[in-house]
Amino acid sequence: MEYRHRRQVLRVRGHSVAWVPPLVLLMGIVLVDLETGEGFRIVSWIVLVPGIAAALCGVWTTTGFALLSLVTYVGVDTVYPDQYRAGTTDFALVAVGGALAVLASAARVRQERQSLHMQDIAETTRRTVLRPLPPDWAGLEHAGVYLAADSDARVGGDFYDIQPGPHGTRVLVGDVQGKGLGAVETAAALLGTFREAGYHEADLATVAERLEVRMHRHRGHVAALGGNDSDRFATAVLLGFPEDDPDAVELVNFGHEPPLAVGPHGVRVLPCGDCLPIGLGDLTEGRPPVHRVRLGRDETLLMVTDGVTEARDRAGEFYPLTREVVRAIAADPRRADPKRLVRRVRDGVVRHSQGHLGDDTTVFAVRRLSGNAPVRRRLQA
Structure with missing residues (x-):
């Protein structure tokens, strides 16, 4: 029931909007990193984006955000001179975070499907007893x-x-x-x-x-x-x-x-x-x-x-x-x-x-x- 309720909340006029929060977060991190300049780099925070997607979206959408985060990280980081770049260490962090987010999304979706299946069994059982x-x-x-x-x-x-x-x-x-x-x-x-x-x-x-x-x-x-x-x-x-x-x-x-x-x-x-x-x-x-x-x-x-x-x-x-x-x-x-x-x-x-x-x-x-x-x-x- 909680899964169904969340899916209903994340829909507008029948269309899913679960992708909006991670996309807004991604755009916010990019804008802040570019506006604050070399003195305040937060591009590495982009690792949070696939994590948010894993909690809200399906596996394929989470995978898309994981790849988009990597591409965006490279694009934003190369704007700066070499001495101010976050480098390959943070790139690896974003890559590993994206991979873990995809795995977490797959586990969450599987668990929710099992929960829905059990609820359907319970509802069918009840309807068998309480006949219409x-x-x-x-x-x-x-x-x-x-x-x-x-x-x-x-x-x-x-x-x-x-x-x-x-x-x-x-x-x-x-x-x-x-x-x-x-x-x-x-x-x-x-x-x-x-x-x-x-x-x-x-x-x-x-x-x-x-x-x-x-x-x-x-x-x-x-x-x-x-x-x-x-x-x-x-x-x-x-x-x-x-x-x-x-x-x-x-x-x-x-x-x-x-x-x-x-x-x-x-x-x-x-x-x-x-x-x-x-x-x-x-x-x-x-x-x-x-x-x-x-x-x-x-x-x-x-x-x-x-x-x-x-x-x-x-x-x-x-x-x-x-x-x-x-x-x-x-x-x-x-x-x-x-x-x-x-x-x-x-x-x-x-x-x-x-x-x-x-x-x-x-x-x-x-x-x-x-x-x-x-x-x-x-x-x-």
């Missing part, structure tokens, strides 16, 4: 954003998805404990189970049980391969939008941040996590409790991972999610729209933490579309 969702999918207007933590630039275990089915639309938002490919693999396993169980199972509690079983099976499989995922768990919110009650939503909260019901008339906090996180269900008895909550047609459900609620400012204060959402809706009720709401929270978190996110951050919002046919009829069409 069609607009107005399964009778829901939705919006989501995922922000990678800037501390390690590693992929994490945040996940979300919408699954239509004959028993209504189901939504899953969660966060796997830990980072790296192990967390992504666990998220992918849970999403795979959700997509199947969310479609086939009529009871939301059964879907929740299937997620718990999948986590235990996944941990057992990883352990059999010699991995160390025996304590892996995930917090999550599982939602069900029943077709027989368009003014309600079913909710199972696996120790996750409680969703917010955001509407033009205010903000409500839905039930908190009375279930243990997915993977720790064997510590309790009974089926996961399912809450049925009334939901207005104009209310949006906002769900976030702990990257939002644990974002800190310089004073160490956490991001006040509920307070900020209440303030935003009071100022403009139209901000209950999922896209505007997600954008507002995303910008608020980035601004609060000044761009230094301590954890992967996901913001996801859904709202029923008005006037849509039931999901079952759409699936059969």
